Amino acid sequence: MLEGWGRMRKSVSLISMLLAFVAVAGEGHAAISYQRLDGAPGERGLVIKGVFEVSDDPTQLVDEYRQYQADYISFDSPGGNVVTAISFGRAIRALNARTIQIRAMECASACAFAFAGGVERFAEPGSIGVHRVSLSDDDPMDNKLAVSSVQSLTGEIIGYLTDMGVSPNLLQLSLSIDSADIRYLTAAEMRDWNINTPENIPSPPESAPPPTAAPEVSATPAVMPPDSSHSEEAGASEPGDLTTEAVDFVNRYNDEWSKDSASALAFMRDVYADEVSFFGNPVDKDVVLKDKATFAQRWPQRIYSVKPGSVTASCAGKCEMSGVVEWFAGNRDTGKTSSGMADFSFVWNTASLQIESETGKVLTTDKGAKAPDRLIHQWTGLDDICRTSVDREGAETLPACKRRDELGPLLNRVDWCYGHKGEAEINWEWQKCDANSRRYTSK
Missing domain, CATH: 3.90.226 (2-enoyl-CoA Hydratase; Chain A, domain 1)
Structure with a gap:
């Protein structure tokens, strides 16, 4: 046909x-x-x-x-x-x-x-x-x-x-x-939505990621379309099922990528399958690791955090997941920074716990950004839910508190601190770290 x-x-x-x-x-x-x-x-x-x-x-x-x-x-x-x-x-x-x-x-x-x-x-x-x-x-x-x-x-x-x-x-x-x-x-x-016709539609043709998107996209997760009959919004599934595990994996992936380069690359070595569909190209894992290492060298300080509520996942032996990630990256030696938002997709094998496919696209970049405003905004939204929710043990409150306390130390990594020593807690706010700054600790 x-x-x-x-x-x-x-x-x-x-x-x-x-x-x-x-x-x-x-x-x-x-x-x-x-x-x-x-x-x-x-x-x-x-x-x-x-x-x-x-x-x-x-x-x-x-x-x-x-x-x-x-x-x-x-x-x-x-x-x-x-x-x-x-x-x-x-x-x-x-x-x-x-x-x-x-x-x-x-x-x-x-x-x-x-x-x-x-x-x-x-x-x-x-x-x-x-x-x-x-x-x-x-x-x-x-x-x-x-x-x-x-x-x-x-x-x-x-x-x-x-x-x-x-x-x-x-x-x-x-x-x-x-x-x-x-x-x-x-x-x-x-x-x-049938934008791609449903019958006999080809896999994305084998091509390298567009040069215009490669610097940021190659450092963000991404992948194939979920099965609508099993698709779940993040947080909408029962605890302990594969969808929840997939969402947790996506958060962990980005948190690990946000650590020092040696730790981040060690994680990447274990998390990818021997062969990966990488932005439409079937490649060996070594190709993916080389790409990640090049990016880590360019941007030694990084925060990547999934936008709350953006992840959808479909799991049946393998999990196909997609969502939006926000980032802030810097290089102290060059003084350069990068900030923006990208979509991502993964195929994750729940038996091997390895990524078999990744793709994505930069959605927007923040020209001239010198502060991790996107990530601070994420933290503030999570903190508001955590502190103001009436249901302290609720399905929304506990994950918000947990994610807030995971994101805080990552902001410290890029030299942003929460308040100053001796300052009243009501006055604490995120600012560039100095000698008198407080490092973030869980509330």
Whole structure:
């Protein structure tokens, strides 16, 4: 049925073509244009580039696709006009065309709707970004007309997604993300919402992680889509089951990675299987360890902490888990720091207690960050739950207290301390360590 996808499963050259295109493409965004990728027979790609504007005509796409006799369509677009993107998606469906998207190229906002037009679709986790649809600021209107326009647009989007066989949950998620922000879809969301077509879909093609994401992503955990019939939110499962163990493992992994480099790398040697699917590439464990060692040398001081409530896990002999991790890293010798947030996925073998697959993507970086604000915010939220909860032995309170007291010493590792000696506890706050600072101790 999907013979073309079968060819793509075995083809490294297709992704290599896309990555080569990324290497030479400029970063400027303009109205829609087209880039032809000419590879081996059966691997002709047509890349739709630029911002979707009202003036863009999808008949041009139809002409380009037919003249080139493309085998698939991909995107390098930050979005644009939603109605135009939907018209392109319908043109793609009329062409009976396939769509493919890799992390190294951008398909965000309205572009996600154009991608959905593919009769067969494959996108790598983290390659499709969404946020709230907004009306143009150039079109002033009274409140009643604005409400009517929003309702009409929402109805059009839902109808389109239904026609394309994509869950309206995609729209629901996009409406929850501020238009100034962006949220990249996980492997589980892509599968559960039918963004990736469900039958005979290939494994992610064998390619190296995008160079733009490699420094941070390679040091964060990550992996394959969970089975929706077993998927559990972190904390929603009964104590002692495999899902709980998986969530505990993810926290331990990041805590160990946040220790001194010798201890962290010793942990990594034991925790990976002899062969690992590492960002889509089947590699020996030594390749993974070399990657981790290089990163640890660059960033000797590190804190990696899973964002509370972000982990989903599916366990049946092996656990497939994904979530979001926040980090702060530094190098005292160079004075450099790095801070941000990434998604991750793992496949963890519960018999061997080893990782068999890892992938992920940087979601955002904090330019110029000199303080571990993300991790301090995590600690403060956990401390609020721990101190103010009425149910001191509750299912939420005890884990919050435990995680707070695990995170505090990690902040000490990057030279951030909680209060000063002789200072009243009510005045304690996180600050850069000095000679009079208090090292964190459990409350």
